[in-house]
Amino acid sequence: MLSVSASPAPRRWIAPFVLTLIVVVSFSVGQYAVAPDELWRAIVSRMFGQASGLPPAVETVIWQIRLPRVIAALAIGAALAAAGAAYQGLFRNPLVSPDILGVSAGASLGAVIGIYFSLPALAIQTSAFAGGLIAVAGVYAVGSMVRARDPTLVLVLAGMAVAALLGACVSLVKVLADPYNQLPAMTYWLLGSLASITSGDVLSAAPAMLIGLTPMILMRWRMNVLALEDEETRALGLNAKALRALLIVAATLMTAAAVSISGLIGWIGLLTPHIARALVGPDFGRLLPASIMLGGGFLVGVDLIARNAAPTEIPLGVLTAALGAPFFLYLLATAARGWR
Amino acid sequence: MLEARRLHFGHGAIALGRELDLTIGEGEALCLIGPNGAGKTTLLKTMLGLIPPIGGEVLLYGAPLSRLQRREVAKRLGFVPQAHAALFPFSVGDVVLMGRVARIGAFDAPSSADRAIVAEALTRLHIAHLAARPYTELSGGERQLVLIARALAQQPSCLVMDEPTANLDLGNQARVLDVINALRAIGLAVLFSSHDPNHAFMCADRVALMEEGALVAIGPPDDVMTGESLRKLYGVALSVEFSAGAGRKMCTPVRRAHTAGGDND
Numbered sequence: 001m002l003s004v005s006a007s008p009a010p011r012r013w014i015a016p017f018v019l020t021l022i023v024v025v026s027f028s029v030g031q032y033a034v035a036p037d038e039l040w041r042a043i044v045s046r047m048f049g050q051a052s053g054l055p056p057a058v059e060t061v062i063w064q065i066r067l068p069r070v071i072a073a074l075a076i077g078a079a080l081a082a083a084g085a086a087y088q089g090l091f092r093n094p095l096v097s098p099d100i101l102g103v104s105a106g107a108s109l110g111a112v113i114g115i116y117f118s119l120p121a122l123a124i125q126t127s128a129f130a131g132g133l134i135a136v137a138g139v140y141a142v143g144s145m146v147r148a149r150d151p152t153l154v155l156v157l158a159g160m161a162v163a164a165l166l167g168a169c170v171s172l173v174k175v176l177a178d179p180y181n182q183l184p185a186m187t188y189w190l191l192g193s194l195a196s197i198t199s200g201d202v203l204s205a206a207p208a209m210l211i212g213l214t215p216m217i218l219m220r221w222r223m224n225v226l227a228l229e230d231e232e233t234r235a236l237g238l239n240a241k242a243l244r245a246l247l248i249v250a251a252t253l254m255t256a257a258a259v260s261i262s263g264l265i266g267w268i269g270l271l272t273p274h275i276a277r278a279l280v281g282p283d284f285g286r287l288l289p290a291s292i293m294l295g296g297g298f299l300v301g302v303d304l305i306a307r308n309a310a311p312t313e314i315p316l317g318v319l320t321a322a323l324g325a326p327f328f329l330y331l332l333a334t335a336a337r338g339w340r
Numbered sequence: 341m342l343e344a345r346r347l348h349f350g351h352g353a354i355a356l357g358r359e360l361d362l363t364i365g366e367g368e369a370l371c372l373i374g375p376n377g378a379g380k381t382t383l384l385k386t387m388l389g390l391i392p393p394i395g396g397e398v399l400l401y402g403a404p405l406s407r408l409q410r411r412e413v414a415k416r417l418g419f420v421p422q423a424h425a426a427l428f429p430f431s432v433g434d435v436v437l438m439g440r441v442a443r444i445g446a447f448d449a450p451s452s453a454d455r456a457i458v459a460e461a462l463t464r465l466h467i468a469h470l471a472a473r474p475y476t477e478l479s480g481g482e483r484q485l486v487l488i489a490r491a492l493a494q495q496p497s498c499l500v501m502d503e504p505t506a507n508l509d510l511g512n513q514a515r516v517l518d519v520i521n522a523l524r525a526i527g528l529a530v531l532f533s534s535h536d537p538n539h540a541f542m543c544a545d546r547v548a549l550m551e552e553g554a555l556v557a558i559g560p561p562d563d564v565m566t567g568e569s570l571r572k573l574y575g576v577a578l579s580v581e582f583s584a585g586a587g588r589k590m591c592t593p594v595r596r597a598h599t600a601g602g603d604n605d
Contacts (some may be wrong), residue, residue: 089428092427093427094427094428218447219446219447220449221444221448222441222446224430224434224438225438227426227427227428227430228426229421229424231385231390231421232419232421234389234390234410235388235390235414235417235418235419235421236414236419236438236439236442236490236494237410237411237412237413237414237415237442237494238411238414238441238442239410277428281429281430281431282428282429282430283434285449
């Protein structure tokens, strides 16, 4: 008899190990290669405030170029994965991803409108963030107006419909946009990229991500109970509806913040919670940190490929789908027990 | 301890049953018997406060259920749903631990005392060996026992079970009924529904016959469940006779004669 969900101890170390490895490689590899010992000397000297004796170019590459990008990838990947893990539990559905309630579609429309009016970068981000939240609020409003036996299902269906509607609006704006300047910018945003990300972007998105993460950490054990039917949850003494709504808001906030600075990056929110569940089991107290580490590591790795595999940067959305979809099929085929 | 008073119950505005009165006392096992569609599940869920009553009220220790917080209700009233499939492979221990949620603070994790109560509930149902197994890999009978253990972990004084023997094979049915008898013995009140009158003979102090949302008879099994009353309830001829082998009364359908041209029933 094989006990799989009990998560033997070595499996718990896979996520942190993979994460560390990818981060180190990501600092070293690029147009300007940094040897591991140079990286080590740079970190040690920075920690103790001494001169590293490295060429200034190496210092610049590590601290000015690679570090903001790695941190951005970590934060965005982690936020998307945490939101995905939460959403899958909250909707009691392993096929749910963070954009199920239209947050991506809303953010896309916000960003595309911002680009259309040639707004500055920060305003485009704000517009994307607001668009994402407004879309989800709209879906929630529609969902709660419909009286049904299964409110969660209504919410998902309303999310699909609203996302389709917003998608049509995005297409319309693209048609109206200037095809030489605005359209490429829109296309790039819709495929996601970290090529022009700055530390300032990460700092502006961090508060929303942290505010979203806090209730998930605090109520990590209660999250497990929400995986039951609403009726059972209430019979166990928990006001499922209010708690579910609060955590949906939290996960949406994280997703909108991430997407607003990186553009659309699919698959991470769907895929990484599955891998995490296969590694550490469904208990949210362990699933959340594992998802965060794997999501962050996955995006750092994908970004590494994006900036090295071709002469020009490959959009992240293309890579996450190209890598994520086959891996997801592999997980399905090998019957990883995460969602059975 | 749990009382329905002039209860109108049903889904939405359509009442399945009207003016229904029912009381369960301390340490009593009451079995709700009736054909499919009689409204047993809806009545049980209304008495649990999961479906709002259309009229009348449900009282828990004299207090209207609608005015109590869910958390307070859950400390006294446990619910055992029908054994169901689950989505994520939580271990049996984790599933039973969820029964403690009403007694654990919003931001807290379960304590070692909570885990001890879980271990005790598992031991009481003789399923301690399943603690580390994923719930999703259990058989229907094992799942039902796990859900009973989860309700016990709530430490309630009354358990409500919705058809605890449905979809179980004969052996597992007997095991679950044994558990109900054991719970009665330790002083728990048990309200459960069944579609099989034999289950009421096996472990009910009182039985309530339910037909189209109304309780047509209520009392000790031997008094209430006669061949005549059950024939009316189920619409087929049934025999109720004492079986020396089982040590109790048994209810079985009567074989109808199918001789050529001889069906003069």
